[in-house]
Amino acid sequence: MSVELDVVPEADLLPEDVRALTEWYGERFWAERPPFTCRILARSGAEIVGHLGIGTRVIAAGDQDIQVGGIGGVRTRESWRGKGIATLLLRRAQETMRDDLALPFGFMTCRPEIAPVYLRLGWQEVAGPTVVGAGDEAKEYAGLSLILALGDVAWPEGPIDLRGRSW
Ligand SMILES: CC(C)(COP(=O)(O)OP(=O)(O)OC[C@H]1O[C@@H](n2cnc3c(N)ncnc32)[C@H](O)[C@@H]1OP(=O)(O)O)[C@@H](O)C(=O)NCCC(=O)NCCS
Secondary structure, three states, rough: OEEEEEEEEHHHHHHHHHHHHHHHHHHHHHHHHHHHHOEEEEEEOOOEEEEEEEEEEEEEEEEEEEEEEEEEEEEEEEHHHOOHHHHHHHHHHHHHHHHOOOOEEEEEOOOHHHHHHHOOOOOOEEEOOEEEEEEHHHHOOEEEEEEEOOOOOOOOOOOEEEEEOOO
């Protein structure tokens, strides 16, 4: 069956989509995430078979403030894995961040074992170290930090502070 991609601003998410995503990810997942600006949904008929969210925030990298599109919640339904759904979602996220949101970079934190999914699509590891969380919650992230350059600006090297939770 064919799959269609839907880019949905957060305010336009349909109640049935919110319900389906909450059932799929669990309440706790959403409680722990910072808000997204928009979602990319892969739909097959009435079913959501893949999802990711893009949240925008100014973070610190080296001695600069830099706006990023933070990617989170990348997931494909188990029975749909290995069919290129995440690849479609990530390519569309790249276009959305560059063309619609006019962002210079995508950013994500990621477990090392999942990194190949992203590295093959142009994402690059940056050294950081990366602090996630703010105030009492702030701590150094133990996994990888990945960026996606969306223009010709160079990523500022040096420590990264997400100034909040990761997506
Ligand atoms: C990771 C995940 C999103 C991949 O989704 P998918 O739709 O199956 O991915 P694709 O079919 O587009 O695969 C893209 C490529 O990444 C590879 N890949 C897929 N899952 C992988 C994984 N878990 N680890 C390493 N590589 C993986 C595929 O082999 C494929 O490469 P190929 O075309 O050379 O074979 C999916 O396995 C998933 O939902 N996992 C559970 C949630 C999760 O861990 N999300 C990531 C959070 S950072």
